[in-house]
Amino acid sequence: MLEIRGLDVWYRHIHALDSVDLSVRAGEITALIGANGAGKTSLLNTISGLVAPRAGSIELEGSALSRAPHRIVRKGVVHVPEGRHVFAGLTVQENLLMGAYTRRKGFAGRLQEMYRLFPRLEERKKQQAGTLSGGEQQMLAICRGLISEPRVLLMDEPSLGLAPLLVREVFELIQRIRAMGITVLLVEQNAMQALAVADHAYVLENGSVVLSGTGGEVLADPNVRHAYLGAAAD
C-alpha cells in the first residue's frame, strides 16, 4: 500500500532519517517502535507532508505521493498526530467537520457513525474540545482522522498519557479500525501492546531501521525484549 524507499530527512544539521525503507501492506497494522528521538514522528511527518525529505520516495499503491499535505489527505492518507492536537477552541462537532474537510459529502451520516462509535462525543458535541479530558480528546483526534474514511491511517502515540484502562480501549479501537479495512501505520512507545496487535513491525534506531518482521518475530527478538520491553536478556 505504502512503499517508502531510501528516505532521508534532515533538520538543518541533524540527520533525522537515514535511508529508511519501509512498506505498509494493505489491511494490516504496521507498528513502528523505537526510543525517543529515533525518528518515528519524523517518518510520519514526512509521509503526511509536514516535513520535506532530502531524498527518497514515498509511493501509495505504486504512484508517487504528493508533497502537499492537503493533497495527501485527499489521497486518503490521514495522520493523527502525537499529542492529539484537537482544535481546542472549536466544538467537538466542528473538530469532526474539519476532519471531513476534504470529504464533506455524506458528512452527516459519517458523523452519526462516529457518534455511535463514541457516544461520549455526541454528549459533548457542542462543547469546546479544549474542555474534554485527555482520553476524550484522543478519541476525538482519532474520530477526526476516521471521518474522512481514510485508506491509510497514520497514528502517532495514540496511547500516550492515557490511563491503563483507556490504553486498552485505544488498542481495541486500532484493531477495529483494521477490521474496517483501513490500513494502519502505528507509532508507539508502548512497544509490548503495539507488537501484540501488529501484523508487521519495524524497529527504528537513530533514524535507521534496525529490525523488521512480523509482530511476533520482533516481539521475540532478544534485543527488542531487552531494550523496549524491560525484560532481562536471557
Add this chain to the structure above:
Amino acid sequence: MYFLQQILNGLSLGAVYSLIAVGFALVFNILKFSNFSQGGLITVCAYIGFMITRTFGLGLGATLALTALAGGVIALLVERVAFRRLRRKNSPLIYYFVSSITMGILLENLITIYFSSNFYAFPRFFARSTVRFGPFFMATTDLAMLGISLSSLLILMIVLYRTTFGTAIRALSMDMNAARLMGINVNFAIAGTFFLVGVFAGLGGVFLGINYTLYPQLGKLIVKGFVASVVGGLGNILGAVVGAILLGLLEVILVGVPGIGSGLSPVVVFVILLVFLIVRPQGIAGIIVKEKV
C-alpha cells in the same frame, strides 16, 4: 439628551474603527503578528474609492462594493509579496512585523507619488445631510457608516462561525499544522483571510476618506484600530469589535468633557491603552468570549 446624541455619534465612529480593528484581529489570529501594512492598504483603498466616484460618478453603495473588491485583490497581492515567502522559510515573527511596516510605507508612498500630498474630498453622497429620529439628529453618512459597518461585521461573523471555510480559518488560527493534517489548503485559507482583510480595508478606507478628507497619511488612523484590537484582546474578532465601539464612544464623550476636549482626548485614550496593557494584556475578550486562541 445631549448625552444620547453623543452616544449615537460615538457608535458610528466606533463602527468604522471596528472595520480596521477586525482587519488587525483577522491577521493576528492566524499569523500572530500585528499587520501594520493595513494602514497603507486603507490609504490606497480610500484613493481608489475616490477615483471610482470621481470617474464614474457612482453612489455610495456601488463605490463601497467596488472598493471592497479592489481592496481584497490588493490584500492578496500584499500577502503574496510580503508574507508568503516568510512563511515558506519559517521565518521568525519579527520579520513579518518588519515586512508589514515596510509594505505599509511602500503603499503610502506610492499614493504620495501618484497623487502628491494634496488633500482631496469625496463628493457628497446624500442630498439630505442629516436624518432626524425624534429629538436626535444623525449625519446621513454616519448612519450609513453605522449600518454598513455593522452589517458587514455580521456577515463576517456568519462566515467565520457558520461556514466550513470560516471554521477552517478558525482551526488554522488554533493549530496550523493540525489544520494541514485535516487537508486544509493553508495557503488558500490564508489568502482567503487576507481577501477578507482587504474587503474591510476597502470599506474602512472609503469611510475614513469621507470622514477626514483624503491625504496620503490617512492610514495612520489604523492606530485606532490597533488600540481597539489590543483593548479587545489581540486576535479576537468579537473583542476587537467591542473594543472599537468602546473607543469610538470614549473619544466622542471625552471631547465633550470640560478640561479634556479634542486636544487631550487622544492622550486619555493612550493612557487607557497603557493601563490595559499593564492590567489586562489579554484584553477584554476573556470576559465576553470563552474562546482561547
